[in-house]
Amino acid sequence: MIYPSMDTLLKKTENRFALCIITGKRARQLISGAHSLNNYSSKNAVTIAINEVSENKIPYVSPKHRIK
DSSP states (O other): OOSSOHHHHHTTSSSHHHHHHHHHHHHHHHHTTOOOSSOOSOOOHHHHHHHHHHTTOSOOOOGGGOOO
16 A cells, blocks of 8 residues: 555645646755655655645645635
8 A cells, every 4th residue: 555645645736737746846855955844764755745745744725726
C-alpha cells in the first residue's frame, strides 16, 4: 500500500495536474535548501513534498477562488 493514497491526495487539490505542480514546486524548494515542515524518515524531496501536501502543510488556493 502506498501512503498517502492517490485518493487522499486528490482531495487536497482539484486534479492530478494541480497535485503534480504543487508537489514538484515544493520538491524543488527542498532540493534548493528549504527545510522540511516536519521530520520525515525519507530523504527523498518528492516523498517529503507529497507528505507535506497530505498533511495540509502546503496551502493550495484554486485559481478560481483567487482575488483579482
